[in-house]
Amino acid sequence: MVDFCSSCGTIIIGKKGENVKCPGCGAEQKAKTTMAFSEKVEKKKELEIIDSDKSSEVHPTTPVECPKCGNMEAYYWTKQTRAGDEPETQFFKCTACRHQWREYR
Numbered sequence: 001m002v003d004f005c006s007s008c009g010t011i012i013i014g015k016k017g018e019n020v021k022c023p024g025c026g027a028e029q030k031a032k033t034t035m036a037f038s039e040k041v042e043k044k045k046e047l048e049i050i051d052s053d054k055s056s057e058v059h060p061t062t063p064v065e066c067p068k069c070g071n072m073e074a075y076y077w078t079k080q081t082r083a084g085d086e087p088e089t090q091f092f093k094c095t096a097c098r099h100q101w102r103e104y105r
């Protein structure tokens, strides 16, 4: 259950109908169902995924050699890390030893 503080916009996680305390401003309020994700929040989530170890398992794999163990398969995903005119960065993560590296294109 994900919710947003009505006063500061911080994400609040709680059960529907329960009183939850906002981690941002401390305001207490009832959690309610909402499917409306603001663009701002979506962007923040994406940024967190870049360096998140747990989320990379959902990425597709590609035949690329791991520089660490020589395994020939790695998860891959791309990310625009800086300004829009910068080239995107490709991330790889070895399916065998879980070594992670990136490539600038």
Ligand SMILES: [Zn+2]
Pocket: 005, 006, 007, 008, 009, 010, 022, 023, 024, 025, 026, 027
């Ligand atoms: Zn708040």
Ligand SMILES: [Zn+2]
Pocket: 066, 067, 068, 069, 070, 071, 094, 095, 096, 097, 098, 099
């Ligand atoms: Zn490896």
